[in-house]
Amino acid sequence: MSNAAEHLHHDEHHDHKPAGIMRWLNTTNHKDIGTLYLWFAFIMFLIGGAMAMVIRAELFQPGLQLVDPNFFNQMTTVHGLIMVFGAVMPAFTGLANWMVPLMIGAPDMALPRMNNWSFWILPFAFLILLSSLFLEGGGPNFGWTFYAPLSTTYSNDSTALFVFSVHIMGASSIMGAINVIVTIFNMRAPGMTWMKMPLFVWTWLITAFLLIAVMPVLAGAVTMVLTDKFFGTSFFDAAGGGDPVLFQHIFWFFGHPEVYIMILPAFGIISQIVPTFSRKPLFGYASMVYATASIALLSFIVWAHHMFTTGMPVAAELFFMFATMLISVPTGVKVFNWVATMWRGAISFEIPMLFALAFIVLFTIGGFSGLMLAITPVDFQYHDTYFVVAHFHYVLVTGAIFSIMAAVYYWLPKWCGKMYDETLAKWHFWCSLISVNLLFFPMHFVGLAGMPRRIPDYALQFADFNKWISIGGFAFGLSQLIFLALLIKASRKQGEPATDQVWEGAQGLEWEIPSPAPYHTFETPPMVK
Amino acid sequence: MGRGVITALFATLLTSGVVAEPSQLNLRRGVTDISAQVYDLHMTIFYICVVIGIVVFGAMLYAMVFHRKSRGVKPANFHESVRVEVAWTVVPFIILIGMAIPAASTLIDMEDASQADVTVLVTGSQWKWHYKYMDRDVEYYSVLATQPEQIANKFNKGENYLLEVDRPLVIPTDKKVRFLVTSDDVIHSWWVPDFAVKKDANPGFINEAWAKVNEPGIYRGQCAELCGKDHGFMPVVVIAKEPADYEAWITEQEGIQRKAKEEEQKLLAMNMEMDELMEVGARVYQSACAACHMPNGEGLPGVFPALKGSAIATGEMTKHIDVVVNGVSGTAMQAFGKQLSLKELAAVITYERNAWGNNTGDTVQAKDVNALMTGK
Numbered sequence: 001m002s003n004a005a006e007h008l009h010h011d012e013h014h015d016h017k018p019a020g021i022m023r024w025l026n027t028t029n030h031k032d033i034g035t036l037y038l039w040f041a042f043i044m045f046l047i048g049g050a051m052a053m054v055i056r057a058e059l060f061q062p063g064l065q066l067v068d069p070n071f072f073n074q075m076t077t078v079h080g081l082i083m084v085f086g087a088v089m090p091a092f093t094g095l096a097n098w099m100v101p102l103m104i105g106a107p108d109m110a111l112p113r114m115n116n117w118s119f120w121i122l123p124f125a126f127l128i129l130l131s132s133l134f135l136e137g138g139g140p141n142f143g144w145t146f147y148a149p150l151s152t153t154y155s156n157d158s159t160a161l162f163v164f165s166v167h168i169m170g171a172s173s174i175m176g177a178i179n180v181i182v183t184i185f186n187m188r189a190p191g192m193t194w195m196k197m198p199l200f201v202w203t204w205l206i207t208a209f210l211l212i213a214v215m216p217v218l219a220g221a222v223t224m225v226l227t228d229k230f231f232g233t234s235f236f237d238a239a240g241g242g243d244p245v246l247f248q249h250i251f252w253f254f255g256h257p258e259v260y261i262m263i264l265p266a267f268g269i270i271s272q273i274v275p276t277f278s279r280k281p282l283f284g285y286a287s288m289v290y291a292t293a294s295i296a297l298l299s300f301i302v303w304a305h306h307m308f309t310t311g312m313p314v315a316a317e318l319f320f321m322f323a324t325m326l327i328s329v330p331t332g333v334k335v336f337n338w339v340a341t342m343w344r345g346a347i348s349f350e351i352p353m354l355f356a357l358a359f360i361v362l363f364t365i366g367g368f369s370g371l372m373l374a375i376t377p378v379d380f381q382y383h384d385t386y387f388v389v390a391h392f393h394y395v396l397v398t399g400a401i402f403s404i405m406a407a408v409y410y411w412l413p414k415w416c417g418k419m420y421d422e423t424l425a426k427w428h429f430w431c432s433l434i435s436v437n438l439l440f441f442p443m444h445f446v447g448l449a450g451m452p453r454r455i456p457d458y459a460l461q462f463a464d465f466n467k468w469i470s471i472g473g474f475a476f477g478l479s480q481l482i483f484l485a486l487l488i489k490a491s492r493k494q495g496e497p498a499t500d501q502v503w504e505g506a507q508g509l510e511w512e513i514p515s516p517a518p519y520h521t522f523e524t525p526p527m528v529k
Numbered sequence: 530m531g532r533g534v535i536t537a538l539f540a541t542l543l544t545s546g547v548v549a550e551p552s553q554l555n556l557r558r559g560v561t562d563i564s565a566q567v568y569d570l571h572m573t574i575f576y577i578c579v580v581i582g583i584v585v586f587g588a589m590l591y592a593m594v595f596h597r598k599s600r601g602v603k604p605a606n607f608h609e610s611v612r613v614e615v616a617w618t619v620v621p622f623i624i625l626i627g628m629a630i631p632a633a634s635t636l637i638d639m640e641d642a643s644q645a646d647v648t649v650l651v652t653g654s655q656w657k658w659h660y661k662y663m664d665r666d667v668e669y670y671s672v673l674a675t676q677p678e679q680i681a682n683k684f685n686k687g688e689n690y691l692l693e694v695d696r697p698l699v700i701p702t703d704k705k706v707r708f709l710v711t712s713d714d715v716i717h718s719w720w721v722p723d724f725a726v727k728k729d730a731n732p733g734f735i736n737e738a739w740a741k742v743n744e745p746g747i748y749r750g751q752c753a754e755l756c757g758k759d760h761g762f763m764p765v766v767v768i769a770k771e772p773a774d775y776e777a778w779i780t781e782q783e784g785i786q787r788k789a790k791e792e793e794q795k796l797l798a799m800n801m802e803m804d805e806l807m808e809v810g811a812r813v814y815q816s817a818c819a820a821c822h823m824p825n826g827e828g829l830p831g832v833f834p835a836l837k838g839s840a841i842a843t844g845e846m847t848k849h850i851d852v853v854v855n856g857v858s859g860t861a862m863q864a865f866g867k868q869l870s871l872k873e874l875a876a877v878i879t880y881e882r883n884a885w886g887n888n889t890g891d892t893v894q895a896k897d898v899n900a901l902m903t904g905k
Contacts, residue, residue: 062690063682069758070829137831143755149732150715150757154655154861156832238733239858244716245731279598281608309718309753310729311710311736314640318633325625329618336617339589344605346598357593361586368578375628377635378571380727381556384718384753445554450722452753455761457680459692461553 028112037094044086051079056473072456073141080144092265102510105189110182118175125168132158148236148247152228163222170215177211191528203268217254252303266403277353278345279505284337291330324374351425355406366394387447413498417516424486431479438472564725642737645707653717653730656759667782692749697766701775710736718754742769796895810880826885837885871895
């Protein structure tokens with residue numbers, strides 16, 4: 001491998017890149033595009049987070065204080081859309097762009113021009129979505145799940161902008177997924193066989209197939225909403241022979257695999273980080289791959305567990321309950337494997353490991369509430385309450401987003417060539433960890449006690465907990481500004497220089513190239529033993 | 530012993546930080562046999578999760594403490610074990626089967642709404658519930674009774690803030706009551722936690738649910754499916770009465786509703802004065818129209834149209850009556866013909882034609898509305 005490294009070092013002297021804005025607009029370099037995706041995701045995370053602050057400020061005490069219910073509904077809707085499509089998904093795509101070529105020994109993504117295109121249409125999608133908030137009547141206010149007929153007959157005309165922006169997001173995701181698949185299939189270095197691929201690469205490959213399978217379904221759903229609203233069709237209107245519940249079946253046939261699109265790459269990240277800081281190989285590599293694939297396959301036959309109260313035949317309810325419970329088996333295998341990886345290792349607690357450990361515990365708590373939600377008779381009580389809000393924020397914030405933060409701390413020294421600011425990083429971790437639990441844990445209680453989700457005002461019995469939840473929310477929001485400061489410092493190349501391997505226990509091709517990673521890497525493929 | 534530890538742990542979990550009554554922290558046991566079964570399932574699956582959590586997080590914590598690099602340990606190199614991996618696939622699977630059996634049995638009971646003693650048609654619309662007793666001549670709307678001033682923080686909030694309605698649903702105890710749930714506009718969800726009943730109200734389709742309540746009392750719930758602007762303001766209140774009390778109540782209601790219909794016929798022959806129409810109309814407007822068209826008649830631009838100075842409210846009278854009575858299909862404008870009495874319709878239309886500077890000077894009479902409704 002030392003050959004390759006020398007060769008790469010040599011490359012550094014002649015990377016040609018245009019200066020200024022044109023570098024970023026025209027770039028086809030996977031590292032530049034990865035950086036663009038990651039910054040874009042972070043900006044969206046702050047915007048979506050600001051909307052969450054509006055929600056929590058209104059819910060700080062009972063009564064209507066700051067916003068009217070119509071605007072409140074726009075905030076919950078756009079917060080959800082931005083966090084799902086603008087923050088979590090682009091962040092994972094950014095990580096894939098940066099790391100997949102480095103991990104499999106490829107010089108770049110397979111389709112670099114499409115890569116540029118798939119990023120640069122995203123800002124327009126979100127510009128359209130956000131600008132709809134400023135139109136008369138406001139933006140989408142029917143929840144990120146846009147159930148018909150609330151989103152068709154009963155919505156305002158900005159729905160057309162919502163539909164168009166979702167179309168663009170979908171096109172971007174599909175292009176990104178195609179790129180990942182083509183890269184992994186064709187551009188692995190000699191000797192990088194399937195069962196030698198790092199788990200992050202495996203989980204992203206499976207995620208990419210999920211994306212290709214379900215993003216067109218979402219596109220279909222929004223198109224039917226568009227024609228129902230503006231062109232007189234009746235897909236979801238019973239008066240015209242349609243069925244509003246059909247919408248939910250189509251939406252969740254997309255929506256459930258979508259949930260795994262947002263968590264499988266997280267599993268991959270944790271499976272990279274835990275072995276590094278345990279100084280021990282990943283336990284059960286093969287079973288990790290098979291578990292990921294089974295979760296992906298099962299995700300196609302559990303969608304209706306989001307719809308138990310819609311009035312399905314009892315046989316369908318039983319089927320979806322059993323299938324959903326089954327998913328906890330491969331998910332459990334993953335958690336057990338991570339703990340077994342740590343077992344009898346030599347563990348150290350650098351920031352990426354702290355986030356990974358928080359992920360394992362808190363994601364598992366989200367998994368537990370997920371298992372509870374799978375039990376149909378009890379789901380009738382949990383459904384559409386804050387218990388569900390608690391559940392999916394545990395798996396998405398302390399799950400997906402914590403894994404993204406872990407990944408950023410893990411690979412930042414490789415990207416910038418400098419270690420991150422340790423003090424800021426510790427503050428960021430501990431403030432986030434404490435506030436996120438203050439924010440989301442009491443939501444379990446108010447949900448069980450009967451508080452429905454998506455309401456701007458609530459009965460007095462929920463007042464105490466909501467105050468604490470809001471305080472946790474503000475604290476979590478402020479904690480992310482520490483992260484912003486840290487990232488600005490890092491992008492200005494401040495900090496201790498990083499070694500090529502960065503972490504003592506790190507294994508894999510990405511740690512054999514110099515830090516910072518040169519603009520062009522692996523122009524001659526490395527040999528993998 | 531194990532159970533004691535878990536209970537103790539759960540107790541600490543509940544009391545940590547905030548001291549609150551159990552009803553604010555956990556599911557309620559409810560007042561039907563089914564809701565009690567649901568509660569037991571909930572606690573069983575919760576305890577299973579707690580035990581698995583203790584084992585997994587315990588092992589993790591042990592490794593974090595005793596397998597730290599700073600203790601000078603040398604890492605082992607094992608990375609697979611077929612026996613262990615099969616065990617932790619099979620054991621959870623068996624636990625799941627143990628959980629699935631009682632869950633399936635409860636679910637099958639919940640979905641069997643046959644042989645009901647009383648049937649109530651529950652219809653959701655933006656943002657109120659309508660109850661119709663299928664075997665008696667009684668039906669009415671049930672809307673939020675909390676004063677707007679409480680919501681706007683001008684008055685102190687009452688004990689049942691946002692959980693109170695003008696006319697609760699009344700059902701008998703110890704009888705199987707079947708709820709047929711549907712909607713007039715968007716999807717709503719009718720939820721009473723104490724009955725473990727939550728059923729979506731889908732426009733154009735009818736869902737079934739049922740409850741056999743064991744104890745008389747007042748039970749409160751809310752709409753559970755996002756249904757637009759005032760989703761948070763359409764509570765469900767159910768009063769369960771002893772069968773004899775229920776019988777007395779429903780018979781009385783039948784009498785009242787029959788009498789009201791007779792009164793209405795008499796109205797057709799008389800004319801009401803502008804002042805009276807405006808007074809009644811203002812009251813009806815606040816309860817039926819103001820949620821969308823706003824108390825000042827200006828609507829929400831881009832969402833709900835203004836009535837102040839609008840073409841319909843200042844234009845031809847029959848068109849205006851038609852819109853209010855029959856609604857506008859393809860929009861959020863409901864048909865109020867079946868929601869309000871002839872007198873109320875006449876009054877509210879008069880009000881809309883003369884309030885906020887609309888000053889048409891028109892008075893609408895019950896017989897004008899009746900003429901349109903009967904096609905004369």
